[in-house]
Amino acid sequence: MKLKCIATGSTGNCYNLTSNSGETLILDCGIPIKEIKKGLDWNIKDVVGVLCTHKHLDHSKSVKDFETMGIPVFAPYLGDSRKSMNMGEFTVKPFDLTTIDGSWTHTNANGEPCPIFGFLITHKEMGRMLYITDCELIKWRFKDINHILLGVNYDKDLIDRDNTGKANHVFRGHLSIDTACDFVKANHSDSLQNVIMCHLSSENSDRDSFIEKMKKVACGANVDVAEAGKSWDLKNPSECPF
DSSP: OEEEEEEOSTTOOEEEEEOTTOOEEEEEEOSOHHHHHHHTTTOOTTEEEEEOOOSSHHHHTTHHHHHHTTOOEEOGGGTOOOSOEEETTEEEEEEEOBOTTSOBOOBOTTSOBOOOEEEEEEETTTEEEEEEOSOSOOOOOOSSOOEEEEEOOBOGGGSOTTSHHHHHHHHTTOOBHHHHHHHHHHTOOTTOOEEEEEOOOSSSOOHHHHHHHHHHHHTTOEEEEOOTTOEEEOOOGGGOOO
């Protein structure tokens, strides 16, 4: 199984999982469809589905294009209440990214709550993978996770607190590196192989520092930061050398 980053960041997010047989699952589609097709080497026929976390355009821009092509889109924020969905040989389970009391932490431009969901993705070639982005905290605990693609937006020490409005926007509905590390530590398993951080703020993050901090809690798992064009091999736990 290969995980590829087509785009990441505030201008648009799109990742894909491609199995050895060629089946492809899209994780968010927040860039123009032409750019997604280019990122897939123009091979759209093997796309078995699209997962979309929330309605903000940097994650959902091409939803309608995929629907027009007849490709299934799983977008729980639109009211799809299915607890699980099979897309080709991928099994997908959504979970809400609310607080303990059920409140949404991510907001729209007008300040209203923005429903957002994470996904637990299972496939025989890679085991169990989490995709989570755009949240302040993660209340859930998971067992036997093998790979994590995690939106880590900022370091609190890098934020310009004199710019109150901008600082509040960053804090609201985004994950700090410290909270991300706490989550990985709380959900660590001996079979964890990869922690890939994505959707970093261009102003309030530090790639090298994030990797260094995450390595301290990932207990030997590969730690990296997503960049457009970069890819990783995700293996089944039975093939894991440790």
